[in-house]
Amino acid sequence: MRVLSDVDLIVGKGEFLTILGPSGCGKSTLLRAVADLLPTMDGNLSVFGRTPSEARSSREVAFVFQEATLLPWRTVRQNVTLPLQVGRKSISRPVEPKPDHWLDLVGLSHLADRYPHQLSGGQRQRVAIARALQCEPDVLLMDEPFGALDEITRDRLNDELLTIWRRTGATILFVTHSIIEAIYLGGRVLVLAANPGRVQAMIDLAPLKDENGFCRRESTNVQETAAHLRRLLQEGSLTA
Amino acid sequence: MMRSRLSMTETAVLPMIGALSLVAAWQWLVPALGIPAYIVPTPAAVLRTFATEWRFLLLNALPTWAEAALGFLLGNVLGVLMAVAFAYNPRLRAAYFPVVLLFNTIPVLALAPIIILIFGLGMLPKVIIAALLCFFPTLVNTAQGLNLATANELELMHVLSASGWETFWRLRAPRAAPLLFSSLRISATTCVIGAIVGEWIGSNQGLGAVIIQSTFNYQAERLFAAVVLASLSGIAFFALVAQVERMFHRLQPGG
Numbered sequence: 001m002r003v004l005s006d007v008d009l010i011v012g013k014g015e016f017l018t019i020l021g022p023s024g025c026g027k028s029t030l031l032r033a034v035a036d037l038l039p040t041m042d043g044n045l046s047v048f049g050r051t052p053s054e055a056r057s058s059r060e061v062a063f064v065f066q067e068a069t070l071l072p073w074r075t076v077r078q079n080v081t082l083p084l085q086v087g088r089k090s091i092s093r094p095v096e097p098k099p100d101h102w103l104d105l106v107g108l109s110h111l112a113d114r115y116p117h118q119l120s121g122g123q124r125q126r127v128a129i130a131r132a133l134q135c136e137p138d139v140l141l142m143d144e145p146f147g148a149l150d151e152i153t154r155d156r157l158n159d160e161l162l163t164i165w166r167r168t169g170a171t172i173l174f175v176t177h178s179i180i181e182a183i184y185l186g187g188r189v190l191v192l193a194a195n196p197g198r199v200q201a202m203i204d205l206a207p208l209k210d211e212n213g214f215c216r217r218e219s220t221n222v223q224e225t226a227a228h229l230r231r232l233l234q235e236g237s238l239t240a
Numbered sequence: 241m242m243r244s245r246l247s248m249t250e251t252a253v254l255p256m257i258g259a260l261s262l263v264a265a266w267q268w269l270v271p272a273l274g275i276p277a278y279i280v281p282t283p284a285a286v287l288r289t290f291a292t293e294w295r296f297l298l299l300n301a302l303p304t305w306a307e308a309a310l311g312f313l314l315g316n317v318l319g320v321l322m323a324v325a326f327a328y329n330p331r332l333r334a335a336y337f338p339v340v341l342l343f344n345t346i347p348v349l350a351l352a353p354i355i356i357l358i359f360g361l362g363m364l365p366k367v368i369i370a371a372l373l374c375f376f377p378t379l380v381n382t383a384q385g386l387n388l389a390t391a392n393e394l395e396l397m398h399v400l401s402a403s404g405w406e407t408f409w410r411l412r413a414p415r416a417a418p419l420l421f422s423s424l425r426i427s428a429t430t431c432v433i434g435a436i437v438g439e440w441i442g443s444n445q446g447l448g449a450v451i452i453q454s455t456f457n458y459q460a461e462r463l464f465a466a467v468v469l470a471s472l473s474g475i476a477f478f479a480l481v482a483q484v485e486r487m488f489h490r491l492q493p494g495g
Contacts, residue, residue: 035399036398036399037395037398037399056398056399056401059401062399063396063399065395065396069390069393069396071393071410071411073414082400082410085406085410086400086401086402086407086410087400087401087402089401089403135400
């Protein structure tokens, strides 16, 4: 089955690209292709000049799933250091175990010795982000990581993620269902259309952001862009 | 509906009171109903038998314990190995798992004579019967446990480029551990049953042999003492496995 076709796209180093699209447009498929999680694919996809498989096996890519996917028998700290205990052959450059540093960055250093079941959904997702950061990836792939969280938690995590992005300089590909989240986080937003999955539009969000890269969700130009994106999504989900 | 909770002392003391009351009733009812001592002895008489015949009982318990322990090891090791083979080879699993489950429906009492016939009268057939009783629950539980890892967890391991061995050790095995231990606890008591059933059919030593011989000889006190000892053996095996499980949970190095 062909999920995506004619997706031609270049993402710059250090860019924050958000990906929006109706259900079934292949947003996740695109992300999973980059993460080498798809069995077959034709066409060209390169991550800093390498195949997805090469990029994965040299630890250039980290993935944050919609579910936190923490191992319940490990403490928060042990979950964060998991990337250093498996696939050691794939770690191409020295990565120091700094679980407390990464947990501090997501504001959870005080919970390092807890177990996942003792955390809230938002805290679990933060641990998953800390675990991804422990890989010190060049590319951070995020598949609706905040999709299951309430709006207040999601807004706060959006701010934290922007801060982390600026500090680490990682390239982030972020799939979301939320139009506002896509605008708030992204430097550009990629809009996909369904049946078949293809690029509907690519919109530059830089004009909306202040010099620090932030924007107010309630401002008029953000709302106008949101309305525009909503129309694009509606068109994209009708075609068949 | 709210139920009043029992206090700590009550939870500790009430089971003992329950057991003691039943023993007391047994002690009093046997003579009161005029049941002859060669049919049902009183608890006091059974206790006396332990005091006078402890050497004989111990001498017969030793082979039973050895058969049960060896059967426990053999059955569980084979069960885990086959579960791992099934987990990593879906075709093997599809071909043989149903047959194995069907095999498990044969009652051990029906199977025991066949095993005695094949393996003779030594210790080996008893070990094999005990092993069979341990093998099936461990195979089924471990096979199920090793498949508990979610698609997301397996994808996480893939993105981290974990080797097959690392995925097994860091993900599948810890996922399966609770189920494996629950089958080990079951095995701890069934391996004693297996050894005794084996001894019923072809043996002149062991607790099973004592049980059969004292039944035919109307040695009710010795029979009851052997049965109590068999039951205590099962409890001791169970407690040992539970202790190992506690140590495992304490030592588990972060999965």
